[in-house]
Amino acid sequence: MPRYFSERGNSHIEVIERIHSKYGDRANIQIQKTIPASGIPGLFGKVQYEYRGYLRTGDETKAMQKNRDNETRAAILASVGKNPLPPIKSDTPDTQGDQFVEVLQELRELKGQLAISASTPPPEPFPVLAELSDIMKENDFDRDYIKGILDSLRRNHSAADLDGRDVVHHAAAKLIADSVTYFQQEIPDGPRIFILVGPTGVGKTTTIAKLAAVHGLSASGSDVRIITVDSFRIGARAQVETYGEIMGIPVKAVDDYDDLRKQVALASEADLILVDTIGNSPRDKNKIEGMRKLLSACGENAEVHLALSATTKTVDLKEIMSRFESFNYLSVILTKLDETTRVGNLLSAISSTGVPLSYLTDGQSVPVDIAVASPIRLLSRLKGLQFDQSVFDEQYPAADLTAAWR
Numbered sequence: 001m002p003r004y005f006s007e008r009g010n011s012h013i014e015v016i017e018r019i020h021s022k023y024g025d026r027a028n029i030q031i032q033k034t035i036p037a038s039g040i041p042g043l044f045g046k047v048q049y050e051y052r053g054y055l056r057t058g059d060e061t062k063a064m065q066k067n068r069d070n071e072t073r074a075a076i077l078a079s080v081g082k083n084p085l086p087p088i089k090s091d092t093p094d095t096q097g098d099q100f101v102e103v104l105q106e107l108r109e110l111k112g113q114l115a116i117s118a119s120t121p122p123p124e125p126f127p128v129l130a131e132l133s134d135i136m137k138e139n140d141f142d143r144d145y146i147k148g149i150l151d152s153l154r155r156n157h158s159a160a161d162l163d164g165r166d167v168v169h170h171a172a173a174k175l176i177a178d179s180v181t182y183f184q185q186e187i188p189d190g191p192r193i194f195i196l197v198g199p200t201g202v203g204k205t206t207t208i209a210k211l212a213a214v215h216g217l218s219a220s221g222s223d224v225r226i227i228t229v230d231s232f233r234i235g236a237r238a239q240v241e242t243y244g245e246i247m248g249i250p251v252k253a254v255d256d257y258d259d260l261r262k263q264v265a266l267a268s269e270a271d272l273i274l275v276d277t278i279g280n281s282p283r284d285k286n287k288i289e290g291m292r293k294l295l296s297a298c299g300e301n302a303e304v305h306l307a308l309s310a311t312t313k314t315v316d317l318k319e320i321m322s323r324f325e326s327f328n329y330l331s332v333i334l335t336k337l338d339e340t341t342r343v344g345n346l347l348s349a350i351s352s353t354g355v356p357l358s359y360l361t362d363g364q365s366v367p368v369d370i371a372v373a374s375p376i377r378l379l380s381r382l383k384g385l386q387f388d389q390s391v392f393d394e395q396y397p398a399a400d401l402t403a404a405w406r
């Protein structure tokens with residue numbers, strides 16, 4: 001036997017609120033009446049509102065709650081453009097708690113999908129640019145670098161240009177070439193003092209030997225000396241002395257600041273003094289600082305250059321470059337290019353620091369495996385990028401270091 005109710009009030013809202021606070025969801029209003037206070041509606045007094053109905057059983061209330069949940073869920077899904085899932089059946093034994101967990105779970109999924117769609121860039125309208133982006137990813141360029149190149153192409157080219165593969169590839173090659181600066185050597189008054197620093201095992205001593213041979217054994221026959229501050233390690237001194245003996249180039253090993261200062265002074269007649277250093281872990285601040293102080297014995301005109309292996313991971317490249325900053329190095333020498341097939345990460349990192357590139361080395365052979373850094377030598381290492389090499393050769397002529405030796 002259902003329980004009935006009847007409530008009156010001066011306004012619709014007042015009666016509804018009263019019913020709701022007394023009976024909650026169980027109230028099922030069936031009759032709504034307006035009753036004139038004086039008997040004649042609207043003429044002499046206020047109208048009264050009377051609502052009547054019955055109270056639902058517990059099962060009926062649950063079914064109604066489920067319907068409401070389904071409606072809420074459908075509205076949420078529709079608002080994010082997703083089709084509503086099949087409604088929760090009212091005859092299942094689910095509790096309200098279960099439905100809440102389900103809705104919550106869906107909301108989490110949707111949140112994830114929305115986050116993904118917010119971070120996914122819109123599709124590229126120019127297929128040639130989309131292909132270029134893939135080529136650059138293949139070459140290991142980092143995301144920001146690729147974005148920079150594509151943005152620049154979009155800004156500076158017409159829609160017709162951006163549909164042409166040749167135009168786009170050539171323009172991209174030029175932007176990549178120009179994103180790196182190339183070391184310009186200044187002719188010093190006295191001897192050129194060239195110090196090579198860097199992490200352990202990157203090829204510093206081998207590079208010093210290559211440079212010594214290139215300059216000391218060329219037709220012009222410059223007066224070249226080598227000084228090594230790596231006299232502590234067994235074998236390291238022998239390594240550089242052996243190179244010196246083969247090439248007939250004097251090698252001096254020094255242990256401390258005074259010794260180094262003396263040897264630099266003794267070589268004041270030379271054209272080029274090459275200073276080889278002990279490899280330092282970029283994490284060892286004290287050793288780096290000790291080396292910096294020792295090298296100050298070479299005087300203010302000395303040039304410091306940083307050797308970096310092309311096989312170094314991108315994050316480490318940036319860290320090494322910043323850890324060696326106290327040396328005020330003038331350029332980066334990229335070594336071991338023969339050991340990697342992708343150079344995009346190197347170009348991305350080096351271009352972001354603005355440090356010039358001076359030399360590239362690509363093998364263990366002294367002295368042939370070294371070249372002056374140039375756009376074409378970098379671009380030729382990129383896979384899939386097509387450009388007219390002769391245009392670059394003309395615009396960026398690069399010295400061939402080893403011609404005299406060969």
Ligand SMILES: Nc1nc2c(ncn2[C@@H]2O[C@H](COP(=O)(O)OP(=O)(O)OP(=O)(O)O)[C@@H](O)[C@H]2O)c(=O)[nH]1
Pocket residue numbers: 199200201202203204205206207230236277278279280335336337338339361362363364369
């Ligand atoms: N593949 C390749 N190997 C190289 C290159 N340059 C040097 N190496 C090799 O790398 C190894 C280390 O070279 P080193 O010149 O002794 O390196 P380093 O930086 O002087 O090393 P430490 O003095 O110990 O810090 C040797 O086996 C070299 O032959 C290069 O361009 N390519």
Ligand SMILES: [Mg+2]
Pocket residue numbers: 204205206230236276277278279
């Ligand atoms: Mg060495």
